[in-house]
Amino acid sequence: MQKIGIVVSEHRLTDQVHQTPVTPIQIRRIPNHADIAVARNPVELLAALYANRGLTDAGEAAPGLGALESMGALHGLDRAVALLADQLRAGGHLLIVGDYDADGATGSALAVRGLRALGAARVSYLVPSRFAFGYGLSPAVVEAALTQRPDLIVTVDNGIASIAGVTRARELGIPVLVTDHHLPGDQLPDAAAIVNPNQPDCAFPSKHLAGVGVVFYLLAALRAHLRETGWFEAGRVAPNLAELLDLVALGTVADVVILDRNNRILVEQGLRRIRAGRCCPGILALLQVAGRDPSRATTTDLGFFAAPRLNAAGRLEEMSLGVECLLTDDTARAVAMAQELDGLNRRRREIEGEMKDQAELLLDALCLDGETLPLALCLFGEDWHQGVSGIVAARIRERYHRPVIAFAEAGDGLLRGSARSIDGLHIRDAIDRVDRHHPGLIERFGGHAMAAGLTLRAEGLEDFRDAFIEAVRAQLGDLPRQPEIRSDGPLPGGLMTLDTAEALRLGGPWGKGFPEPCFDGGFEVLQARIVGERHLKLRVAMPDGEPIDAIGFNLGEKLPEARGRVRLAYRLDVNDYRGVRSPQLILEDLQADL
Structure with a gap:
């Protein structure tokens, strides 16, 4: 059994390391994708998308x-x-x-x-x-x-x-x-x-x-x-x-809970208040410092822009600053605190990037491939920041498609771990199995199916790692399922418009359990380059459509494949640049079109 127990400061790594292969992603179309292909306008498209998510009545997407x-x-x-x-x-x-x-x-x-x-x-x-x-x-x-x-x-x-x-x-x-x-x-x-x-x-x-x-x-x-x-x-x-539902919407989206019918109601009603400007000054300020327009707020704005800035306080210092930002009714004070939170978030991203790079370099140095990659990864860095370990675990999980626990020192001989799971594995139950079969090994733990936290003595890390891999094997067998992207099918070129993109943005709320529409199809790459060091920027065209811009966040490693005809999995979104709004593709994956 391959063991992964990494103490970052003990490794000396050169700049010349190979890139550990990413677990291949399969693009799988849901059964009803044919309904998407025949949609003639955004209204018909949304109706088909709702049906693919189990709703036959468009009014049920977000009832009152x-x-x-x-x-x-x-x-x-x-x-x-x-x-x-x-x-x-x-x-x-x-x-x-x-x-x-x-x-x-x-x-x-x-x-x-x-x-x-x-x-x-x-x-x-x-x-x-x-x-x-x-x-x-x-x-x-x-x-x-x-x-x-x-x-x-x-x-x-x-x-x-x-x-x-x-x-x-x-x-x-x-x-x-x-x-x-x-x-x-x-x-x-x-x-x-x-x-x-x-x-x-x-x-x-x-x-x-x-x-x-x-x-x-x-x-x-x-x-x-x-x-x-x-x-x-x-x-x-x-x-x-109901005037407080802006807070409910932000917290619900930020916690990545399943957006069942009840949660969609809470989130949609909160979003309506945010868009109307009837929300607390703190949420308005968090969106504004992130460069988002509150009058067009969506779950993406809450989950990827407002929430990380709010979370930064709890990750790097303590959350009172975030709570005060949400409690104040003084607009100027809210803006000042949001700016402070934005600064903390920038520092959090720097720390996260360093930790992630260290973890990936260490995995690369072990020369693992798809066959030798362990069933689960337990990573530990002596100088890692425990407030950021959960984000690092999530990033490593996304790359290698393995459940990951990132440990950091918590003082007094303790390690605190943040666990992130993959589809098919209930990670809290896996940790619970370890606790039941090895009593006393874990000090305390808790969490959900997809995320959990635990504390253990530093000397117990090796024993925990072995027991955790066995607990994962009890649920998954010897290999996890291949990661996949669920696509609604090909989007007709005639619907790749700003009107469609606007309708999709407001057609949710989208989130876990009620996923934002994802499409796939063949495109010709007209231009390809790297922006922001690790993001893939493309200009592409469908056989029957006009050229359109595409951006793949953290997909820079796909640049060598971005030539000729490719298959893209993507979301259709709105790019708002200096007041000019245009449709663009947000890439989920790029694959050679074989």
């Missing part, structure tokens, strides 16, 4: 708020509402303890804004640093919270695995309300109430709510209870919680 799943099915919601209502009436201090990613930040801001709007006398928040406290409501976080003398701790996007932390809070006489969406372990925390669609006995049908979505449902239920019990009869105004 009235079509949201009923909050009554959320297990534990009544008890949670009662706790909050009692604190509102008593004037108690509510302390929000969030996570340090974009879902946690938006969820924390939503909880603070929503509870204040509902009449809470005192609401504050605490976002633990990933470097000082790690993830979740740990006993150390509870001790830090104690200095603020809260009457109730409300977790956001964490807490379902915080057994020891909740126990410590109870010992100190502080009740805890857990709101979370992560998968629970065998034991639930002894909290005063738990709201989590994935906890046992919860019949709520939308299991893919992000943490911020859970908070939105809790606030809606609390408002309904307060209205029924006369809270708003004493001169108080019942807030329109």
Whole structure:
């Protein structure tokens, strides 16, 4: 068995290293692609695309708020509402303890804004640093919270695995309300109430709510209870919680949860408010510093431009700056904080690039090919930044199509790993299998099917690596499935227009589980060059169409193949350059047209 255990600082690498082959990608058309080929206009095209995603009624792509799943099915919601209502009436201090990613930040801001709007006398928040406290409501976080003398701790996007932390809070006489969406372990925390669609006995049908979505449902239920019990009869105004859906949209997209019908409603309603300028100044500022037009905002703008800047605070420093950016109603202050977050994001990209280059050079130096590449990769760098390790794991996974865990030192002899999975592998379950078969090897862990985090002792890395590969083999067999791009089929040349591109941008919301339309077909390469060091810029033409520009982000290594006739997998998008809007192709892959 090939072992990959890499300590970056111990390797001396020359500049002359070969490029490890990327696992070939297969472009596979979904069965109904013929409907796309006969579409005569953008309306017919969208109808066919929706049908390919299981929707026969175009109106179901993003129905209104009235079509949201009923909050009554959320297990534990009544008890949670009662706790909050009692604190509102008593004037108690509510302390929000969030996570340090974009879902946690938006969820924390939503909880603070929503509870204040509902009449809470005192609401504050605490976002633990990933470097000082790690993830979740740990006993150390509870001790830090104690200095603020809260009457109730409300977790956001964490807490379902915080057994020891909740126990410590109870010992100190502080009740805890857990709101979370992560998968629970065998034991639930002894909290005063738990709201989590994935906890046992919860019949709520939308299991893919992000943490911020859970908070939105809790606030809606609390408002309904307060209205029924006369809270708003004493001169108080019942807030329109829908005005906070910009936060829900950003957090939901940023957490890359599946956009089922319920999440599409939440995201689309939030996007409409952003486009109309009816959102918090912080989100407007995040989009503007990223060079995006809020009036045309899409899930791409939220997921690839606003969210990384928000996440940068939690990755490099601590998330309070991000939460404050989302809480302020002062436009100038929001812009100043967004600019600071933008600077952090630039630094994050530099660190990420260095770590990724180190990891790829090390893999190249081992001369691995498709046959010797291990079933799973565990990478460790002595000087790696733990706040960026998850992004590096994702980049390496994309290149080699293997589940990847990137480890960084966390102090006190501990390593903290960020895991990213591939289709077909539930990575949290794989880590759980290691924990069950090798008790004591892992200090703690948690996560989802596609992403997870864990902590272990440094001396246990070798044993963990071997056990993890075996756990992956138990799910995948000896080889992972070949990576593939799912295409809607060939887009007729007559529809490769700005009108079609605009219709596709606004036809979503697109995301995981409801993917943005992807097309494929043969093109003639007219021009090819590298821009921005690693991006592939093309001018191409279909046999029956006009020339069109194409950009392949991080596809610079495909330049030697970009000649003559090629097969492209692509998305049709809008290029807005100095106010001039034109259609362009966003490349997913380029292959020689055999």
